[in-house]
Amino acid sequence: MEKKWFTISVYSENSVGLLNRISGIFLKRHINIESLNVSKSEIDNVSKFTIVVYTTEDWVRNIVGQVEKQIEVIKAFYHTDEEIIYQESAVFKIDSSLLFDERNIQNIIKDSHSQIVTVSRDFFVLAKSGRRNEIDEMYQQLKPYGIMQFVRSGRIAVSKSEMQISAILKEFNQ
Amino acid sequence: METLKKEKVELENQKSLRISGAEAIIHCLLAEGVDLIYGYPGGAIMPFYDELYKFQDKLTHVLTRHEQGATHAAQGYARVTGKVGVAVATSGPGATNLVTGLADAQIDSTPMVCITGQVPRELLGSDAFQETDIIGISTPVTKWNCQVTNASEIPEVLAKAFYIARSGRPGPVLVDITKNAQFEEFDFSYSYCKGVRSFTPYPKPDPKSIEIAADLINSAKKPLIVFGQGVILGEAEEQLKALVEKAGIPAAWTILGLSAMDTKHPLNVGMVGMHGNYAPNVLTNECDVLIAIGMRFDDRVTGSLATYAKQAKVIHFDIDPAEISKNVKADVAVLGNAKDTLELILPLVKPNKHEAWHNEFKKKYEVEFEQVIKNDVYPTKEKLTMAEVMEEINIASGHKAIIVSDVGQHQMIACRYAKFKQTKSNVTSGGLGTMGFALPAAIGAKMGAMDREVVAIIGDGGYQMTIQELGTIFQNKTPVKIVVLNNEHLGMVRQWQELFFESRYASTVMVNPDFVKIAEGYSIQAKRISERKDLKATIQEMMASKDAYFLEVCVEKEDNVFPMVPSGASVSDIRLK
Ligand SMILES: Cc1ncc(C[n+]2csc(CCOP(=O)(O)OP(=O)(O)O)c2C)c(N)n1
Ligand SMILES: [Mg+2]
Numbered sequence: 001m002e003k004k005w006f007t008i009s010v011y012s013e014n015s016v017g018l019l020n021r022i023s024g025i026f027l028k029r030h031i032n033i034e035s036l037n038v039s040k041s042e043i044d045n046v047s048k049f050t051i052v053v054y055t056t057e058d059w060v061r062n063i064v065g066q067v068e069k070q071i072e073v074i075k076a077f078y079h080t081d082e083e084i085i086y087q088e089s090a091v092f093k094i095d096s097s098l099l100f101d102e103r104n105i106q107n108i109i110k111d112s113h114s115q116i117v118t119v120s121r122d123f124f125v126l127a128k129s130g131r132r133n134e135i136d137e138m139y140q141q142l143k144p145y146g147i148m149q150f151v152r153s154g155r156i157a158v159s160k161s162e163m164q165i166s167a168i169l170k171e172f173n174q
Numbered sequence: 175m176e177t178l179k180k181e182k183v184e185l186e187n188q189k190s191l192r193i194s195g196a197e198a199i200i201h202c203l204l205a206e207g208v209d210l211i212y213g214y215p216g217g218a219i220m221p222f223y224d225e226l227y228k229f230q231d232k233l234t235h236v237l238t239r240h241e242q243g244a245t246h247a248a249q250g251y252a253r254v255t256g257k258v259g260v261a262v263a264t265s266g267p268g269a270t271n272l273v274t275g276l277a278d279a280q281i282d283s284t285p286m287v288c289i290t291g292q293v294p295r296e297l298l299g300s301d302a303f304q305e306t307d308i309i310g311i312s313t314p315v316t317k318w319n320c321q322v323t324n325a326s327e328i329p330e331v332l333a334k335a336f337y338i339a340r341s342g343r344p345g346p347v348l349v350d351i352t353k354n355a356q357f358e359e360f361d362f363s364y365s366y367c368k369g370v371r372s373f374t375p376y377p378k379p380d381p382k383s384i385e386i387a388a389d390l391i392n393s394a395k396k397p398l399i400v401f402g403q404g405v406i407l408g409e410a411e412e413q414l415k416a417l418v419e420k421a422g423i424p425a426a427w428t429i430l431g432l433s434a435m436d437t438k439h440p441l442n443v444g445m446v447g448m449h450g451n452y453a454p455n456v457l458t459n460e461c462d463v464l465i466a467i468g469m470r471f472d473d474r475v476t477g478s479l480a481t482y483a484k485q486a487k488v489i490h491f492d493i494d495p496a497e498i499s500k501n502v503k504a505d506v507a508v509l510g511n512a513k514d515t516l517e518l519i520l521p522l523v524k525p526n527k528h529e530a531w532h533n534e535f536k537k538k539y540e541v542e543f544e545q546v547i548k549n550d551v552y553p554t555k556e557k558l559t560m561a562e563v564m565e566e567i568n569i570a571s572g573h574k575a576i577i578v579s580d581v582g583q584h585q586m587i588a589c590r591y592a593k594f595k596q597t598k599s600n601v602t603s604g605g606l607g608t609m610g611f612a613l614p615a616a617i618g619a620k621m622g623a624m625d626r627e628v629v630a631i632i633g634d635g636g637y638q639m640t641i642q643e644l645g646t647i648f649q650n651k652t653p654v655k656i657v658v659l660n661n662e663h664l665g666m667v668r669q670w671q672e673l674f675f676e677s678r679y680a681s682t683v684m685v686n687p688d689f690v691k692i693a694e695g696y697s698i699q700a701k702r703i704s705e706r707k708d709l710k711a712t713i714q715e716m717m718a719s720k721d722a723y724f725l726e727v728c729v730e731k732e733d734n735v736f737p738m739v740p741s742g743a744s745v746s747d748i749r750l751k
Contacts, residue, residue: 013372017309017319024314065496071318071338074372172371 001056005034006078007086007157008064010049011041011165013072022049022073025066031055035088037154043165046074052155075168079159086157090135091117092126092142093149099124102145112138123148190363195325196221196356199289200229202332205364208260210234210251210621212244214271216264217304219291221356236621236650239642241268243614245275246640249284250618253601254576254626256409258285258339259618265291266304269350270311274608276346277315281605282430283407285344287335288312294354295323308350317345325358329365337367342375343494344407377495379510379518387489387506388522390463396531397423398454398461398486400446400475403430403604404468404493404512411435411597413516414467420520422527424535426454428469430604433594437573443535447475448739449586452546452748453538455739458483459746460534467491468512471501472605473741481744491515545750546736551591557730558706560587560659566709567629567657568593570717575627576601576619580612580636583665586735588631599626610639616654617646627655627717634660634686641692647722648696655716656698656724658689661731669734693724704728 012018019038026033034052041048053060060078068076096119098105109116114128128138135152193201199222203211213235215223226235238244241263248259263272269290279286293302309321318338322331328351335347391397405414411434418425418435424443425435435442444451446458458464464486469475476482479501490497490504491512498507508515550561564587567575578601579588585602594600601619603611616630637658647654668682693700699721703712709727716723737748 016321017313020310021313028314062496062500065498065500069494069496071370071373169371172369 001058003054003056005081006053006055006057006060007081007084007155008049008051008053008060008067008076008078009157009159009163010051010067010076011043011074011163012047012049013074014045014047015072018070018072019049021070022051022067025063026053029059029063031059031063035154037156039156041165043169046165050154050156075163075165077159077163079157083161084157084159086131086155087129088132088135088153088155089127089129090139090150090152092128092139092147093123094126094142094145094147096120096122096124098145105142105145108138108141112141114138190361192359193362194221194225194356195328195351195358195360196225198325198328198360198362199332199351199356200225200233201362202329202364203260204232205366206332206336207257208233210236211260211262212236212238212247212618213262214238214241214244214264214268216268216291218265218293218353219262219268219289219356221353222262222289222291235262236617236646238614238617239645240640241271242274242610243640243643243646245272245279245286245288246608246611246614247618247621247646248286249275249279249282250578250601250615251622252284252286252618253615254598254619255622256598257622258287258336260287260289262289263291264304265293265308266306269308270306272348273311273315274606276312276348278603278606278608278611279346280315280317282603283344283403284346285339286346287332287339288346288348290348290350291356292321292350292352295352296354298323298352308348312348315346316348319348319350321350321352322355323352325355325360328355329362333365333367334370338370338373342373376493376511377509379508379515381518383506383508384515384518385522387508388519390487390489390506391421391423391465391519392524394463395528396457396461397421397463397465397528398457399423399425399465399467400428400454400458400469401425401431401434401467402428402469403434404491405431405434406597408468408493408512410468410512410516413513413520415439416520417516417523420525421523422525422532423465424454424528424532426451428472428475428604429589429602431469432589432592433599434597436595437593443539445590446745447472448477448741449590449735449737451539451590452542452737452750453535455737455745455748456538457534459485459744461486463487463489465489465491466502467516468493470497473501476501477739477741477743477745481746542737542750550587555730558704558709558727559733560584560729561591562706563657563659563709563713563727563729564588564591564631566713567717570713571627571629575599575629576623578602578612578616578619578628578630580630580632581607581609581666582633582636583661583669583733583735584631584633584659586666609633609636612636613640613656614643614646616656617643617650617652620652620654629655629657631657631659633665634658634662634684634689635664637689644693644696644698648698651721653719653721655719656693656722657716658724658726660686660689660726660728661733662686663731665733666735668732672732672734674740689726690724698722698724700724700726702726702728
């Protein structure tokens with residue numbers, strides 16, 4: 001079976017230890033997590049894990065089954081890249097002198113639609129949101145000038161189709 | 175039981191009670207109907223043991239000789255009663271000693287609650303004496319776990335622990351309670367857990383899938399049922415029998431499904447899997463509809479998946495959605511508790527007999543009888559076989575005993591040849607294959623079913639993994655019957671070495687101590703036999719004994735268990751020799 005990128009969305013209670021439990025499911029199957037993001041979700045007191053893996057659909061289905069089975073997981077979904085709108089964010093810390101000495105830096109900032117978050121005497125910070133390849137491209141362009149620090153977030157994604165969590169919670173309350 | 179009910183009522187009547195966390199644990203256990211627990215004390219759990227001392231009349235604590243023994247005893251108890259087994263241990267090494275039992279209970283879906291002591295909250299993360307991250311360690315082998323650092327959290331967490339352990343597909347839960355939480359006083363009140371919003375223990379049966387399944391069953395020419403422990407856990411034995419009889423479908427079982435259906439039932443066609451029976455294994459690859467009920471297509475059952483039942487439509491009845499199409503793709507999935515789903519499908523199923531199909535099973539049974547069973551059960555060679563010992567136990571117990579087996583050749587023989595009339599009578603470590611399981615599990619099984627005979631069948635290897643539990647039997651005067659089938663080898667591994675490693679017997683020869691003397695050291699009546707002429711009378715003597723009894727049977731040293739599906743082979747390529 002063909003390997004693909006899958007984005008797994010997990011709605012869960014916000015409990016200590018759940019991250020360990022979920023990551024253990026990948027560990028047990030020797031499947032690498034390519035990116036992981038944990039945040040609040042659209043529902044009060046419900047957390048959302050967004051996990052990206054490169055694997056086969058059989059495995060991702062198996063994993064989602066095991067994840068969903070965890071007591072504190074409300075529901076888990078998986079989607080291919082075509083089924084979601086997704087983003088990553090990156091921040092670049094760069095020497096301030098470059099901003100004035102290297103004309104091309106300004107072009108990169110403009111063309112990449114990134115924002116200057118702060119400028120100080122010593123460094124300035126650029127933030128960029130977008131697809132992984134856009135961020136990679138910007139990284140490659142800035143690299144020759146020297147990047148003082150770089151970090152990129154995990155993928156965050158929303159699905160084009162509905163993920164019916166509220167209905168599940170409502171049913172429980174009845 | 176009466177005192178228990180009273181305790182429940184008292185608890186519900188009193189609004190709140192100012193007590194320590196340690197005492198609260200006891201009230202929670204009593205409220206959950208627990209009257210027997212297994213465990214081993216130590217520093218971090220001492221406040222609990224101190225309270226236990228005061229509640230001895232209501233809550234019996236059985237001191238095992240190792241925490242692993244406590245878990246297996248709790249499992250044995252749970253497997254025969256259907257109730258949640260409880261094991262208690264201290265922090266650090268006490269807690270880590272629970273891991274094997276947790277893993278065993280997890281893979282075999284056994285309801286168990288383990289309570290561990292933990293270093294005081296302010297010492298967490300300081301590498302304090304006997305601090306280990308048991309939550310981290312036990313996460314992959316528990317259905318749920320939770321650390322409690324305040325006394326006030328105890329009632330809610332324990333209520334949830336029992337609910338989760340027993341609901342849906344059962345499993346082990348671990349609750350780690352810091353020492354300060356055991357000492358602290360708080361206003362205790364208890365309410366039962368009735369649900370957890372993120373957990374759906376019983377998926378609602380879908381009428382559509384039941385209809386489709388019924389249609390498939392009704393149009394099948396060669397249907398085969400394979401049932402597992404889900405039937406026992408879901409208490410669906412009657413429904414299974416009704417389905418089998420109405421639709422005339424041959425029914426085979428996985429090792430954990432054993433005893434859910436009378437072994438002598440004419441439609442019971444035996445065990446599937448690596449050392450299962452010839453007919454159901456071969457015919458798995460000839461049936462047209464395979465109806466799996468409460469089983470999970472373990473690799474020991476399926477052999478090579480690439481060639482498993484490829485010709486058949488597969489209907490999978492299970493309570494756990496994650497099991498559907500995990501190993502074998504289901505054409506129809508029927509989610510829900512087996513009792514409910516079978517009850518729903520029953521009226522839709524048409525009466526049938528499938529006589530020709532049955533005859534195929536009978537013919538294949540004859541082949542297995544001639545080539546394997548006859549020589550196993552009625553041997554003509556000089557040395558005793560494991561199977562003839564099992565057969566004598568069947569005869570002496572009238573098929574009524576609970577059989578607890580360990581892991582190895584003797585286990586496969588016990589499960590192949592044990593006869594059962596009653597459900598929840600076969601206790602063995604299936605998924606994990608934990609050597610050392612049987613002796614402590616037999617203690618728990620006996621304590622859970624005092625009115626029944628409990629016979630442990632153990633190999634000379636596995637016996638020595640938890641042999642110290644003879645001390646528990648001695649101290650509690652637990653009348654279990656212990657049969658060690660001594661082949662002076664780690665027989666099952668030796669068999670593989672013989673068949674697949676050109677008889678290089680690397681570390682599988684056992685030089686054993688005098689097992690009779692050891693048992694006698696614990697004041698347990700003990701005997702050793704090695705000749706056929708002594709077998710019947712000795713087994714009868716053992717079964718007639720009111721007390722614990724140890725019997726060592728010296729059997730043929732290099733016998734092999736057949737039939738066998740070599741690992742990675744197809745079930746239809748099962749070897750008879
Ligand atoms: C704790 C543990 N360690 C190792 C094994 C691997 N193993 C499976 S069967 C077996 C041999 C068991 O020997 P014995 O208890 O004498 O039983 P026999 O096969 O001889 O009947 C071994 C070592 C296991 N299942 N469990
Ligand atoms: Mg042996």
